[in-house]
Amino acid sequence: MSGDLKWNKIMGACLGTAFAILVVQQVSSAVYHTKAPEKMGYFVDAPDEAAAGAEVVLPIDWGTVLPVADVAAGQAAFARCVACHTVNAGGATGTGPNLHGVVGGPVMHAAGFAYSDAMAKHKAEAPTWNYDELDHFLTAPGRYVPGTKMSFAGIRDEQTRINLIAYLRSEGSAGFAIPAPDPARQPGAAAPAEGEAAPAAEGDAAAAPAEGAAAEAAPAAEAAPAA
Numbered sequence: 001m002s003g004d005l006k007w008n009k010i011m012g013a014c015l016g017t018a019f020a021i022l023v024v025q026q027v028s029s030a031v032y033h034t035k036a037p038e039k040m041g042y043f044v045d046a047p048d049e050a051a052a053g054a055e056v057v058l059p060i061d062w063g064t065v066l067p068v069a070d071v072a073a074g075q076a077a078f079a080r081c082v083a084c085h086t087v088n089a090g091g092a093t094g095t096g097p098n099l100h101g102v103v104g105g106p107v108m109h110a111a112g113f114a115y116s117d118a119m120a121k122h123k124a125e126a127p128t129w130n131y132d133e134l135d136h137f138l139t140a141p142g143r144y145v146p147g148t149k150m151s152f153a154g155i156r157d158e159q160t161r162i163n164l165i166a167y168l169r170s171e172g173s174a175g176f177a178i179p180a181p182d183p184a185r186q187p188g189a190a191a192p193a194e195g196e197a198a199p200a201a202e203g204d205a206a207a208a209p210a211e212g213a214a215a216e217a218a219p220a221a222e223a224a225p226a227a
């Protein structure tokens with residue numbers, strides 16, 4: 001009998017250990033799943049570097065993409081923001097500030113909202129939500145404004161951000177001008193015209209279409225961070 005009891009204890013201990021291992025596995029897989037989106041941060045630093053050299057990801061040519069942006073798709077994308085933001089004129093403050101007129105407006109544009117110190121610091125460095133600034137912020141808020149209290153992972157797809165910014169602009173910021181198309185921001189700028197591509201330029205020509213495709217076709221944009 002005492003032998004049986006001892007055996008029971010051993011079995012019980014084994015079961016307890018097995019259960020603990022299962023719990024640890026569940027928890028760690030949950031942790032990995034929630035952390036995965038932070039990978040998109042690699043993409044965030046690229047636009048600044050792109051301004052200096054043509055090799056890296058080019059900044060978005062707003063003068064070309066905004067006039068043809070899909071505002072309705074941008075409104076649909078705003079569904080990801082409504083848990084915290086309103087965008088209508090005089091809309092209520094929620095977890096986040098009302099966003100009416102935010103495009104082209106000052107950082108911390110909503111009077112009476114308790115912004116984070118991180119956002120105040122960002123305002124000192126970049127006072128205006130111009131198109132580039134909004135794009136960087138919406139790509140990965142926590143990377144672009146470290147310590148921001150906007151708990152949102154960000155939008156990786158470039159075309160979705162463009163549509164969303166076009167929608168935000170339509171809500172109280174139509175007066176904020178769209179810049180003229182900027183050849184320096186266009187993927188083909190440094191490459192020769194298609195039909196006349198000289199053999200010597202093959203290196204450039206091979207790289208350029210890939211970037212152009214990424215900018216035009218939303219699904220392909222997923223591949224952009226690798227460039």
Ligand code: HEC
Pocket residue numbers: 077078080081082083084085095096097099102106107108109110114115116118119129134138147148149150151152155164
């Ligand atoms: C979980 C809540 C939450 C979600 C979701 C969210 N935001 Fe925010 N947002 C905030 C908070 C909070 C702030 C203030 C940040 C700070 O003070 O650091 C903010 C700030 C902003 C600002 C700066 C406003 C200003 O006055 O300077 C913009 C622009 C913005 N959010 C856009 C968006 C967009 C677009 C989306 C959807 C793609 C979105 N946010 C999703 C909570 C959220």
